[in-house]
Amino acid sequence: MTTTDGTATRQFYHGTRAELKPGDLIGAGYSSNYGARKEASWVYLTATLDAAIWGAELAAGEGRERIYIVEPTGEIVDDPNLTDKRFPGNPTQSYRSRDPLRVTGEVAEWQGHSPERLKEMKDHLERLKAQGVEAID
Numbered sequence: 001m002t003t004t005d006g007t008a009t010r011q012f013y014h015g016t017r018a019e020l021k022p023g024d025l026i027g028a029g030y031s032s033n034y035g036a037r038k039e040a041s042w043v044y045l046t047a048t049l050d051a052a053i054w055g056a057e058l059a060a061g062e063g064r065e066r067i068y069i070v071e072p073t074g075e076i077v078d079d080p081n082l083t084d085k086r087f088p089g090n091p092t093q094s095y096r097s098r099d100p101l102r103v104t105g106e107v108a109e110w111q112g113h114s115p116e117r118l119k120e121m122k123d124h125l126e127r128l129k130a131q132g133v134e135a136i137d
Helices: 049-058 115-130
Strands: 012-016 043-046 066-072 094-097 101-106
Touching: 012 049, 012 101, 043 049, 049 066, 049 115
Parallel strands: none
Antiparallel strands: 012 043, 012 066, 043 094, 066 101
């Protein structure tokens, strides 16, 4: 992605199981994919494909795992769920916004994590849930 003056900007991704098309907006206000599944006040995005893969693989629901290329329609801020407290400096390049994300495309081919690695992550999330650890809204 480039700006009108030709300088490079970051490409952002959103992993989910929802079926969307270019131009659709992904907004806050839906049940979170994590924790108690309460209504999310934020919508999440990342600049790394790996973090988007985790988002798609861990998303609730029965639909096909999808990774969309998105552009924020407003301000984005560091995601406190994955920055400073867990990964200082935001190496996952994970962000959130109160404004919708516009779908501009879909990543057609990507490689998911191994079944063993996915099980490790799901087990880890279950342990956190049992300890009462919730995502920061």
